[in-house]
Amino acid sequence: MAREPNxxxxxxxxxxxxxxxxxDREMYGYEIVQAIRAETGDAVxxxxxxxxxxxxxxERDGALKSRRKNVxxxxxxxxxxxxxxxxxxxxxxxxxxxxxxxxxxxxxxGRHVPVV
Amino acid sequence: xxxxxxxxxxxxxxxxxxPRHVRRYLRELGEHLSDLTAKEIAAGYDVADAALRARxxxxxxxxxxxxxxxxxxxxxxxxxxxxxxxxxxxxxxILACFxxxxxxLISSSYLILGPYPHVSLLPVWYRSFVAAFFSLVNFMIGxxxxxxxxxLALRQRMSSVWPLIGLLPIVLFGAFLTLSTYIxxxxxxxxxxxxxxxxxxxxxxxxxxxxxxxxxxxATLVPATWLYLMSRTRVRVDKT
Numbered sequence: 001m002a003r004e005p006n007x008x009x010x011x012x013x014x015x016x017x018x019x020x021x022x023x024d025r026e027m028y029g030y031e032i033v034q035a036i037r038a039e040t041g042d043a044v045x046x047x048x049x050x051x052x053x054x055x056x057x058x059e060r061d062g063a064l065k066s067r068r069k070n071v072x073x074x075x076x077x078x079x080x081x082x083x084x085x086x087x088x089x090x091x092x093x094x095x096x097x098x099x100x101x102x103x104x105x106x107x108x109x110g111r112h113v114p115v116v
Numbered sequence: 117x118x119x120x121x122x123x124x125x126x127x128x129x130x131x132x133x134x135p136r137h138v139r140r141y142l143r144e145l146g147e148h149l150s151d152l153t154a155k156e157i158a159a160g161y162d163v164a165d166a167a168l169r170a171r172x173x174x175x176x177x178x179x180x181x182x183x184x185x186x187x188x189x190x191x192x193x194x195x196x197x198x199x200x201x202x203x204x205x206x207x208x209x210i211l212a213c214f215x216x217x218x219x220x221l222i223s224s225s226y227l228i229l230g231p232y233p234h235v236s237l238l239p240v241w242y243r244s245f246v247a248a249f250f251s252l253v254n255f256m257i258g259x260x261x262x263x264x265x266x267x268l269a270l271r272q273r274m275s276s277v278w279p280l281i282g283l284l285p286i287v288l289f290g291a292f293l294t295l296s297t298y299i300x301x302x303x304x305x306x307x308x309x310x311x312x313x314x315x316x317x318x319x320x321x322x323x324x325x326x327x328x329x330x331x332x333x334x335a336t337l338v339p340a341t342w343l344y345l346m347s348r349t350r351v352r353v354d355k356t
Contacts, residue, residue, distance in 0.1 A: 029144055030151040047175025048152065049145050050183035056137065057187055077144055 014046060014054045016096060019081065019089035022064065028076040029055060055079055063088050121145060124177045130273045131185045132195030141184060149174050194272045202265060202282035210261055210289040217253040217295060218310050221246060235308045236300045243299055250295050254323040258290025258336035266340045270347045279344055283337065291332040294324040 017036050021027060027035065032055075033048045058064045063085030069078050081089070121142045128138045152173050156166035174180070184190055194201045225235065228242055262283060269279040292315050299308045313324060323332075 030148050033148075047179040047183070048148060048173055049175040049180045052141055052144050052148075053183045053187055053190070056140065057189065060189055074147075074150075076147060 012092075013044060014051060015058065016089070016092050017044070018051070018054060018058065019063065019085055019092065022079055022081040023086070023089065026078045026080040028078050032079070058085065061088075120149070120171065124180055126273070127177060127181045128184055129271070131181070132191045132272065133184055134190060134192035135271050137184070137190040145174065145180065192272055194268055194274065198274065198278045201268065202278045203285070206261060206265060206282055206285040207289045210257055210286070210293065213257045213261070214253070214293065214295050214312060217250065221249070221297065221310065238299055246297055246299065250297060251323055254294050255332060255335065258286060258332055259339055261290045262286045262336045262340035263343060266344050270344065283340065287333055287336050291336045292329060296323065
């Protein structure tokens, strides 16, 4: 059976990864989830269906566009990144890079300044 | 496939997710589940095991519902502002229908007469058409508005209070407002009019008489109430 999904501190991670994956090419939901699993070496586990509210929310915000396409006799909704989505991805990457650096720093005990 | 999402659909609708978002979500979940099931079957599991594994990988109802419910942007206007939809919208909707009917009357008379000749020149068949059209409008707007707003409440699984609140202005405006017209004849010297009146306060017309108003109120209330009660009963039966 499936492993436990990741806890709530993963909020925002699916959005970041979806935007990154869709930078390269248009994909449908199942493909996106499999790509996330493959690229993170199964470190990021989602209840696979929860990807859709994220996709729909991003589309509503104008970060993605969708279209229904028939491939191999099956109809699927493909998502593409928009210019707005690309800008959003850039902002998110910057935020995450800063945050990850700060967390690393705290974990290493480097720049920890005690408050007096 | 859709049966496996029935409980999820109910949960989403009851928590206020707009029906169109629910439909889209469940459709994509269904397609995703098909892909997962195919993958499990290809991995060597029998159909029953593959279906169970696929459903577990997709996520269980609570998790899938939570992902949608926590996003407020997917909630329907009916849930976010029921006072607007069931309290304020019905009178405006009915008035808009009346205005549309008057607009149809005026534009059709222009089409028949052209812009200049006097309305007294309108042919007899057109006068009959106007009388029939206005009677239809007077009789149909209330029942149709009631059915429409009850359907809205049922689609979103609203509590009984809101449809009841909605029915009140619908009866007041839909059944007790009457649209009437008078087209002068060639030998008459009076000008014509289009009037809208409340209850019997109107130049006397058949549609605004007391028996007709009662009939219109019943025609507004009975089908809508029947639809509401039948649908609620069906939901209760489905649950058991």
